[in-house]
Amino acid sequence: RAAIHLTKSTFEIMDAIREKYNTEAANAKAAIPERFLKLDALLAANPPDVAALEAQFAFTDPAAASNNATVGALMSTTTSELFFATSAMSVLETWLKLCVPAIEDGNNFGVGIVMEAAKMVKDAREELEKLQASVPDYYKERGAAYAAIAPKTTTSTTESTSKADDKSTKDGTLEATVKEGASSSSETIQQAARLTLIRFHTWWRWM
Numbered sequence: 001r002a003a004i005h006l007t008k009s010t011f012e013i014m015d016a017i018r019e020k021y022n023t024e025a026a027n028a029k030a031a032i033p034e035r036f037l038k039l040d041a042l043l044a045a046n047p048p049d050v051a052a053l054e055a056q057f058a059f060t061d062p063a064a065a066s067n068n069a070t071v072g073a074l075m076s077t078t079t080s081e082l083f084f085a086t087s088a089m090s091v092l093e094t095w096l097k098l099c100v101p102a103i104e105d106g107n108n109f110g111v112g113i114v115m116e117a118a119k120m121v122k123d124a125r126e127e128l129e130k131l132q133a134s135v136p137d138y139y140k141e142r143g144a145a146y147a148a149i150a151p152k153t154t155t156s157t158t159e160s161t162s163k164a165d166d167k168s169t170k171d172g173t174l175e176a177t178v179k180e181g182a183s184s185s186s187e188t189i190q191q192a193a194r195l196t197l198i199r200f201h202t203w204w205r206w207m
Contacts, residue, residue, distance in 0.1 A: 018098050025095035028088040035084060042077065065146055075138055082132040089125035093118055 096118040101110050 021091065021095040021098055024091045028091050031084075032088060035081065039081060046074070065149065068142075071138075075135065079132075079135055082128060082135070086125055086128045086132055089121055089128060093121045093125060096121060 096114055100114045100118075101108075103111055
């Protein structure tokens with residue numbers, strides 16, 4: 001089996017990397033409790049009262065549903081918090097892996113503990129990344145839902161043709177004249193749907 005030779009510069013680089021992640025991990029661990037409190041306060045200020053949400057998001061003018069400032073602000077907060085969480089979990093995962101002690105003959109209990117902790121953080125990070133990847137679906141699904149109820153202008157055109165035979169006598173001779181005429185008219189119909197996006201908004205607000 002070939003031996004791996006590490007130079008002094010390699011150890012120095014690894015020490016610098018460990019120091020970097022030690023600092024970043026400490027910052028992440030310090031920030032996480034504050035983030036939890038912030039989200040807890042946000043949820044307390046926006047209780048999932050379905051009846052209240054239905055009253056808040058109901059509308060009679062479909063054009064008013066083109067934008068929802070409340071849900072938009074919450075989606076912005078969600079995106080920001082998910083970005084922080086995935087970044088923090090990634091830093092902690094790498095930091096834990098760098099903290100794995102050297103494997104030796106005999107008792108390696110400490111190695112197993114650190115590796116298990118790294119796996120738990122990895123699993124949490126992957127779950128958060130799935131949620132983060134689903135955020136753009138809100139805008140796609142909302143756009144499709146609004147397209148179904150957005151005010152539309154439909155123009156219909158009706159054309160008609162008339163034909164008549166006129167008969168007259170000229171110099172004692174009966175003559176027939178065929179007259180044709182065409183007319184067209186157009187009518188504009190405004191289609192306004194009195195619908196709501198309540199269920200859609202409520203689901204995304206408390207997903």
